[in-house]
Every structure is written in C-alpha cells, then in structure tokens.
Amino acid sequence: MSAEHYPEIPQLTAEEIKRRNARSRALGLFLGALVILFFVVTIAKLGGNVLNRPL
Amino acid sequence: MTLAAEPVAPSSSALDAERPTIAFGxxxxxxxxxxxxxxxxxxxxxxxxxxxxxxxxxxxxxxxxxxxxxxxxxxxxxxxxxxxxxxxxxxxxxxxxxxxxxxxxxxxxxxxxxxxxxxxxxxxxxxxxxxxxxxxxxxxxxxxxxxxxxxxxxxxxxxxxxxxxxxxxxxxxxxxxxxxxNLESFLYFLLIFVWTPPHFWALALVKSHEYARAGVPMLPVVAGPDATRAQILWYALALIPVGMAPALLSGAGYFYLVVATVFGLVLAALAYDLYRKREGDAARKAAFRLFGTSILYLFGLFGARLVEQLLPLLPWSLLK
Missing domain, CATH: 1.10.357.140 (UbiA prenyltransferase)
Incomplete structure (x- = not known):
C-alpha cells in the first residue's frame, strides 16, 4: 500500500499545539480533582465504620 | 506492505479541507x-x-x-x-x-x-x-x-x-x-416555573426578529409583541402570591415574606411598564429592565431564604 492511501495529517500551527497542551493540562487537573473528590467522598460515606471490622 | 508509512506533507488546500475535523477548544x-x-x-x-x-x-x-x-x-x-x-x-x-x-x-x-x-x-x-x-x-x-x-x-x-x-x-x-x-421544595419549583415565562419573553420581545429568522416559534413571533406583553403581565401578577407562598404555606419566615412581597410588586410594576410602552427605544429599555430585574428577583428571594437558614448557624446565634 502506498503512502497516498493514508489520510493526510494536517500540520499543526504553534498556536494549535499551545492550545492542545493547555487543554491536556486542564484535563489532567480535572482528573486529579476527580480522584481527590472520590477519595474524600468515600471516606465521608464510610465515616467511623472504616475501622469497625473484626480482625 | 508497510503500515508505518511516513506522514504525507499536506498541501495548503488539504490542510484547509482537514482542519474543520480538528478542534482545539x-x-x-x-x-x-x-x-x-x-x-x-x-x-x-x-x-x-x-x-x-x-x-x-x-x-x-x-x-x-x-x-x-x-x-x-x-x-x-x-x-x-x-x-x-x-x-x-x-x-x-x-x-x-x-x-x-x-x-x-x-x-x-x-x-x-x-x-x-x-x-x-x-x-x-x-x-x-x-x-x-x-x-x-x-x-x-x-x-x-x-x-x-x-x-x-x-x-x-x-x-x-x-x-x-x-x-x-x-x-x-x-x-x-x-x-x-416536601411542600416547600415544591413551592420553589412552582416559583421558578411561573418566573420563567416573563423572564424569557422579556428577552424574546427584543430578539423576536432573530428567533423568527431561526424558525423558533417564540411567543412574540407567533402571537405578536402585544399579546406577549399581556402574557408577561399576567405571569408577573401571578408571581406575587406564588413568591409569597413558601412563607404563607410552608417553612419560610417573615424576612423572606417581606422580600418576596417587595420584589414581586417591583417585578409586576416593571411588567406593567412594559405593557404600556410598546414602541421604540422606551419599549426596548422596558424589556431589558424587566429581564435584568427578573434575575435579581430570583436571586433575591432564594438569597432571603438562604439568609434565614444560615443565620441560626452563625457563631453569635449559638450564644443565645
């Protein structure tokens, strides 16, 4: 198969790369915040019972 | 055959053709x-x-x-x-x-x-x-x-x-x-439900030509501006007792009642002003004034109820 059968990939401008990186950083922060939220909510739901179990 | 082909350097026209499929929000x-x-x-x-x-x-x-x-x-x-x-x-x-x-x-x-x-x-x-x-x-x-x-x-x-x-x-x-x-939360549902038409129609009156162009059958487009003004006035009048209802029928207090009464009367007065002013810049200003005040109305009423609920939790309230 020759190269012309593959879809052409557009070259990104410096501005587009900058925007993509900024979006990736925001997504990373969002996922990090979600992890913290799930952890804190889990602890709040479990409450004091988290240690209340037979050994 | 190789799958790892070198990317083809796109021509400027190919770039333009491809670009809409990529977003960089x-x-x-x-x-x-x-x-x-x-x-x-x-x-x-x-x-x-x-x-x-x-x-x-x-x-x-x-x-x-x-x-x-x-x-x-x-x-x-x-x-x-x-x-x-x-x-x-x-x-x-x-x-x-x-x-x-x-x-x-x-x-x-x-x-x-x-x-x-x-x-x-x-x-x-x-x-x-x-x-x-x-x-x-x-x-x-x-x-x-x-x-x-x-x-x-x-x-x-x-x-x-x-x-x-x-x-x-x-x-x-x-x-x-x-x-x-419970009843109180249902009354807040009713409050926002009755508040929504005059709020949106005030804006739709000013933007009716845009809604018409977009083919959205908003009331000013279908029934005309005068019928819309009358509807706004009726809803604004209905909003006075509906706004007061959480205090009269449920758990809201006197502070909320006063705010709901005053804000309700102000909104009804602005709706009447809009009903009277039907032409030119005065009509446009009256519509925007009602639209802006309707937002304040809702924040005012819910803010009053929030204050009533939060005041007893403040430190000096615990000293009693």
Missing amino acids: TARDYYELLKPRVMQLVIFTALVGMLTAPGPINPIIGFASLLAIAVGAGASGCLNMWYDAGIDALMTRTSKRPIPAGSIQPGEALAFGMTLSIGSVLFLGLIANWYAAAFLAFTIFFYVVIYTMWLKHWTAQNIVIGGAAGAFPPMIGYMAITGSF
Whole structure:
C-alpha cells in the first residue's frame, strides 16, 4: 500500500499545539480533582465504620 | 506492505479541507458549553432546597451532591448547545458559543455532554440516593429531549413547559438530602416555573426578529409583541402570591415574606411598564429592565431564604 492511501495529517500551527497542551493540562487537573473528590467522598460515606471490622 | 508509512506533507488546500475535523477548544470553551450562568442559578436554588431539609447535612456529601446537580445541569446545557448549534449560529446572542464559533466540534460536545450526564447521575446516586439521581436523570432528559428537541421547535408554549427543567433543582437538592420531597421544595419549583415565562419573553420581545429568522416559534413571533406583553403581565401578577407562598404555606419566615412581597410588586410594576410602552427605544429599555430585574428577583428571594437558614448557624446565634 502506498503512502497516498493514508489520510493526510494536517500540520499543526504553534498556536494549535499551545492550545492542545493547555487543554491536556486542564484535563489532567480535572482528573486529579476527580480522584481527590472520590477519595474524600468515600471516606465521608464510610465515616467511623472504616475501622469497625473484626480482625 | 508497510503500515508505518511516513506522514504525507499536506498541501495548503488539504490542510484547509482537514482542519474543520480538528478542534482545539480550550478548557474555557468546554466550560462555556456548560452554560455557567444557568449553572449558577441551579447551584443557588438547589443549595436552598438542600438547606431547607430537616436535620444535619454532612458538608462533604452536601457539597458533592450540589456539584453533581450542577454538573448534570451543565451537561444538559451542553447537549442543548450540541443540538441547537445550527440555530445558535443564526442569532447574535448565541453565535459566539463554542460550536458555532468553531472552537469545539459537535461530536466533541455530544461526547462531553453525554459523559457528564451519565457521570453526574451515577455520582449523585452513589453519594446521595437513587431517587435524587433518577430525578436528575429525568431533568436532563426533560431539558434535552422534551424541551430542546421537541417543544422549542414546535410550540409557542415551549419555555412555559420547558421551564420545568430549570425549576426542578430545589426539589432535587431537597431530595438528595432526604430521599423525598416536601411542600416547600415544591413551592420553589412552582416559583421558578411561573418566573420563567416573563423572564424569557422579556428577552424574546427584543430578539423576536432573530428567533423568527431561526424558525423558533417564540411567543412574540407567533402571537405578536402585544399579546406577549399581556402574557408577561399576567405571569408577573401571578408571581406575587406564588413568591409569597413558601412563607404563607410552608417553612419560610417573615424576612423572606417581606422580600418576596417587595420584589414581586417591583417585578409586576416593571411588567406593567412594559405593557404600556410598546414602541421604540422606551419599549426596548422596558424589556431589558424587566429581564435584568427578573434575575435579581430570583436571586433575591432564594438569597432571603438562604439568609434565614444560615443565620441560626452563625457563631453569635449559638450564644443565645
């Protein structure tokens, strides 16, 4: 198969790369915040019972 | 045969052809998809619904529930923008939204909205209860399918019936804490439900030519501006007793009652002013004044109720 059968990939401008990186950083922060939220909510739901179990 | 072909250097015309399939929306564009100003209203009214619930509220669970409700509302706004991108592009008020502006692709908005919808419903179900989660899911469905896809394009009563979606948050907030709903949270639903038509029609009066061009059958387009002014006045008058009802029939106090009465009378006076001024710049200003004041009205009433609920929790209140 020759190269012309593959879809052409557009070259990104410096501005587009900058925007993509900024979006990736925001997504990373969002996922990090979600992890913290799930952890804190889990602890709040479990409450004091988290240690209340037979050994 | 090799699969690892070198990328082909695109020609400028190929670049132009390919570029629309790639979006480089920023985090701010995605935030705008959630209709942040509508979300503020949802957060505020749902918070009041929560705080009127009896008994203590775990602050972490309360905060997380509020977040889930807000994200669910934002997701429905995002799906609304996805479906109505064509209409949004035709109207000056909405043409700069991320999809018509080209910063976010429709498919991205759809994926974003669906992910947040499902995520917010599941999250609310897991941390609060499944009744509240089901109610949130119904609200998203109502706003996106019943209002956006059907009513908005079909009837001049679109925002009357569709306004229910924006009125549910106080009930969802109350339900997230208690697992049920009570008269007071229903009265807040009724308040927002009756408030929505005069609020939106005041704006629609000014923008009626844009709605007509976009083919949206808003009341000023279908029934004309005079009939719309009369409807606005009737709804504004009805809003006076409906606004007072939480104090007269349920748990709101005297402070709320005073605020609801004064704000209700002011809104009715502005609606009457709009009813009288039918031509030129005076009519336009009257419509904008009513639109702006109606936002203050809702924040005023729910703010008054919030103050009533929070004052007893302040440190000096505990000294008694």
